[in-house]
Amino acid sequence: MIELDFDKGNGLLPAIVQDYETNDILMLAYMNRQSWLKTLETGKATYWSRSRNTLWVKGETSGNVQLVREIRIDCDADTILLKVEQVGGAACHLGYKSCFHRKLSDGKLKIVEERIFNPEEVYK
């Protein structure tokens, strides 16, 4: 069993989530040891929600789960990279494929993706 340096982030490590086919970055979330082990066990990306202070199986509400296809760990063992298959095609709770759908352009943030779902219909 490999050991991650959970101490470094006071128990929480960042997990970068990347589309396993296109390499687009979908989101960044946080994992504690429990969510890391649950991700390994189930093959579904499971995080720790810092706002709700609870374990968070991504897609529990929306159905847009993330099936883990590959896991990479960085040189310091303090960052996780998940390459996933994003069910439903959208990772962002605002309905976009990626949480990084805004690009900095002339000092302003400009939306550069199309919306895939309407969050008002998905999160009732």
Add this chain to the structure above:
Amino acid sequence: MIELDFDKGNGLLPAIVQDYETNDILMLAYMNRQSWLKTLETGKATYWSRSRNTLWVKGETSGNVQLVREIRIDCDADTILLKVEQVGGAACHLGYKSCFHRKLSDGKLKIVEERIFNPEEVYK
């Protein structure tokens, strides 16, 4: 001027660093407001070193600077994504293109990249 939520991470936000051509993830580092503003001003990725507790112009020592080609901000404005041109082709201090050169395979971490430089020759 756009506002990032630096309070959320006690003044430090994660910055995902991605190759602007291949979309490969090179590394993850942290930025405080000072390093964020310096990155915008200089066009060279500048982070906050948590271990050395100082501003860190990536590539200062090795020459492997990161020229920022695009910046994306996530939906919560608490994560930065830099798409960069990695001078020298290697972002990792161990001599690999990516800090994420280890893949989890059968419960073990396996190196899946070739070394680009020898760190003993670069960091004297």
